[in-house]
Each structure stands twice: as structure tokens, then as C-alpha cells.
Amino acid sequence: MSDKNLPSIIENLISPAIREMKAYHVADASGMVKLDAMESPYAWSDTWSDALKQQWLEKMNAAQINRYPDPQGQGIKKRLREKYALNNELDIILGNGSDEIIQIMIMAVAASGQAIMAPAPSFVMYKVIADYVGLPFVRVPLNADFSLNTEAFLKAIEGHQPSIIFLATPNNPTGNVFADDDLEKIIQAAPGLVVLDEAYTAFTDSDQLHWLSRYDHVVVMRTFSKVGLAGLRLGFAIGQQTLLEEFDKLRLPYNINVLTQQSVEFALDNFALLEEHSQNLCAQRAELIDELHALNVFTCVPSEANFVTVRCLEHNAKDLFEALKAQNVLIKCLHGSHPSLEQCLRITVSTQQENATLLSAVKQAIK
Numbered sequence: 001m002s003d004k005n006l007p008s009i010i011e012n013l014i015s016p017a018i019r020e021m022k023a024y025h026v027a028d029a030s031g032m033v034k035l036d037a038m039e040s041p042y043a044w045s046d047t048w049s050d051a052l053k054q055q056w057l058e059k060m061n062a063a064q065i066n067r068y069p070d071p072q073g074q075g076i077k078k079r080l081r082e083k084y085a086l087n088n089e090l091d092i093i094l095g096n097g098s099d100e101i102i103q104i105m106i107m108a109v110a111a112s113g114q115a116i117m118a119p120a121p122s123f124v125m126y127k128v129i130a131d132y133v134g135l136p137f138v139r140v141p142l143n144a145d146f147s148l149n150t151e152a153f154l155k156a157i158e159g160h161q162p163s164i165i166f167l168a169t170p171n172n173p174t175g176n177v178f179a180d181d182d183l184e185k186i187i188q189a190a191p192g193l194v195v196l197d198e199a200y201t202a203f204t205d206s207d208q209l210h211w212l213s214r215y216d217h218v219v220v221m222r223t224f225s226k227v228g229l230a231g232l233r234l235g236f237a238i239g240q241q242t243l244l245e246e247f248d249k250l251r252l253p254y255n256i257n258v259l260t261q262q263s264v265e266f267a268l269d270n271f272a273l274l275e276e277h278s279q280n281l282c283a284q285r286a287e288l289i290d291e292l293h294a295l296n297v298f299t300c301v302p303s304e305a306n307f308v309t310v311r312c313l314e315h316n317a318k319d320l321f322e323a324l325k326a327q328n329v330l331i332k333c334l335h336g337s338h339p340s341l342e343q344c345l346r347i348t349v350s351t352q353q354e355n356a357t358l359l360s361a362v363k364q365a366i367k
């Protein structure tokens with residue numbers, strides 16, 4: 001070892017803001033029924049024909065992993081452009097998960113010093129990334145029913161002049177969709193960008209793409225993570241070409257690896273299979289909500305996502321979470337993460353079989 005003093009290097013060079021942060025924690029789920037992270041329970045290939053399996057293997061075989069991938073992910077972008085019938089003013093940016101796109105967008109506005117704004121509670125990465133580039137983060141509390149508090153939002157916009165407003169709809173961790181009227185008021189008042197995060201688009205009839213043709217400061221973001229391809233890490237955003245050109249300068253070259261590019265192209269060419277799984281989960285969601293209701297110990301937030309957020313009426317959420325964990329069922333305890341999520345738990349919707357396992361574990365726990 002040299003005599004350099006690493007602790008003092010860390011203290012001198014890494015900002016207090018970063019040193020005080022905690023690394024994103026992922027719960028250990030080995031051997032558990034995993035209902036904590038909105039993954040699809042379906043191994044996609046389980047429903048493939050032999051011919052389809054062969055086709056995918058051929059694509060994997062042909063992928064040249066000794067070469068850098070296509071820097072723009074042209075194959076994916078071309079397919080998405082066609083799928084959404086985008087006009088020439090609109091472009092697409094691909095990210096290593098939509099998390100990376102959130103990071104790129106926030107880095108792009110960092111020098112402005114203008115706040116990042118989002119409802120509370122909402123997706124945690126908006127704040128995590130705002131924190132690490134040193135931008136103020138303004139949370140605007142949702143109403144008690146988790147709808148947007150437009151009045152509070154307009155006031156906060158006026159006061160903070162946010163560079164980016166992130167609105168996840170359906171929202172995570174609440175599962176509800178925000179009303180068009182409320183969205184439009186916020187979009188109209190925004191002095192900067194409005195990012196509509198549609199990570200759960202597969203599980204709702206709502207659709208935010210229509211804003212793109214009316215407001216050029218709107219960006220719509222989606223991901224393949226919640227429809228069965230979380231392991232590939234592929235998210236994308238659609239917005240004005242002139243804006244995305246700027247974002248593209250901050251995107252690391254080759255951010256989408258060659259196996260992901262080939263697999264997502266394949267997924268888009270066979271998208272009906274993924275859609276079928278999402279439809280199954282929507283049907284399972286309705287059943288799960290009914291069954292949770294019937295236990296008479298929860299209220300359920302109306303969900304248009306692949307998870308259900310419930311509030312315990314008399315039980316302690318943390319104890320219930322632990323009691324499920326002891327039975328090898330992992331869900332997410334939201335209690336303590338925000339005042340409006342008091343005694344709340346979030347449960348990812350899964351197959352009939354896994355949902356039944358969850359329900360019997362809950363029944364055991366509340367006995």
C-alpha cells in the first residue's frame with residue numbers, strides 16, 4: 001500500500017451531498033416469491049413455439065459481441081417509429097433502462113440550477129438523480145386520493161420555475177392515472193420541460209402520446225422493464241427532435257448493448273406475445289383486488305398498473321410485511337416512505353398461482 005490517505009481523498013474530493021447519499025438498495029429475494037419490483041412473472045420464452053426459439057437463438061448467434069453495438073440502436077428506433085407512427089419532428093432516444101434517460105435529462109439541465117419537480121409520493125429516481133447533480137428537488141404533495149393537487153402544483157411552478165417536471169402516470173407507488181385536465185394545466189404552466197413517464201402503459205387504457213403533437217416541451221418516456229424484459233434494460237423517450245439532439249450529446253456511446261438491441265428488435269417483431277402477458281396480468285389484477293378487498297383488512301388504491309397498493313385498516317404494515325417475508329413472500333412496505341403512505345404496502349400482480357400464494361400468506365399473517 002502506498003502512504004496516500006484514501007479517507008482524506010474521499011473527504012476532499014467527493015462532495016458532502018454524495019457522501020451522505022445511500023446507494024440504491026435492492027432487497028435480497030433469493031428463494032422468495034418476488035412481488036416487490038413490478039417485474040413480469042412470465043419468462044417470455046415459456047410461451048414460444050420451437051420455431052420462435054430457434055429464430056431468437058439465430059439472432060443471438062449472429063450478434064457480433066466482438067464489435068461495438070450500433071451506436072444509435074437504429075433497428076429498435078425504426079420499429080418504434082413505425083409502431084407509434086411518429087412524424088419527422090419527433091425523435092426517440094434509447095436508454096439503458098428509462099432510469100438512464102432520467103439521468104441524461106437531468107444532467108442536461110443541471111447547469112441551469114433550476115429545480116426538478118415531481119408529485120409526492122412518486123418514483124424515487126427523479127429525486128435520487130436531482131440530488132446527485134446538486135439540483136434542488138421540489139415535491140408537490142398529491143391529494144388524499146392520490147390525484148394531482150393542481151392548485152398546489154401551479155403555485156409551486158410559479159415559485160420554483162422548475163427545469164423539469166416529472167409526472168408518472170400511472171404513478172408509482174400509487175398505481176392511479178392522473179386526469180388529463182390536471183395534466184394540461186401543469187403542462188401549460190410549466191416554464192421548462194414536462195416528462196410524462198408511462199412505465200406502466202401496458203396495463204392502462206390511458207395514453208399520453210397525444211400531448212406530443214400539441215406541446216413541444218413535453219417528452220413521453222416508456223420502458224420494456226414492466227412487460228417482461230427488465231433484464232435487458234431498455235427504456236426510451238419520445239420528444240421533439242431538436243431537444244433530443246441535445247440529450248443525445250450526453251448519452252454515452254454504445255449505451256445499448258448488442259444482445260439487448262437484438263432481443264428488443266425480436267420482442268417488437270413479436271409484440272403480441274408480450275401484450276398477451278400484460279392482458280393476463282390485468283385480469284389477475286382485478287381478481288387480486290377483489291380477493292384483497294374480501295379480507296376486510298385493507299383499502300385498495302384503484303390501480304392501472306401491474307401492482308396494487310393497499311392500506312392496512314387495523315394491522316401494522318411493517319409487521320405484515322415481515323410476516324409475509326417470513327413465509328417467503330416479498331412485497332414492498334411503503335410505510336415510512338411518505339406521510340400519505342402510512343400503513344401502505346405495494347404488491348406486484350403476478351400469475352394466479354403466485355397471487356394465491358400471496359393471499360394465503362396474508363390470511364396466515366392476519367389470523
Ligand SMILES: *Cc1c(COP(=O)(O)O)cnc(C)c1O
Nearest residue numbers: 097098099168172199223225235
Ligand atoms: C420502473 C419504473 C421506471 C424505471 O424503469 P427502467 O426502464 O427499468 O429503468 C421508470 N419510471 C417509473 C415510474 C417506474 O415505476
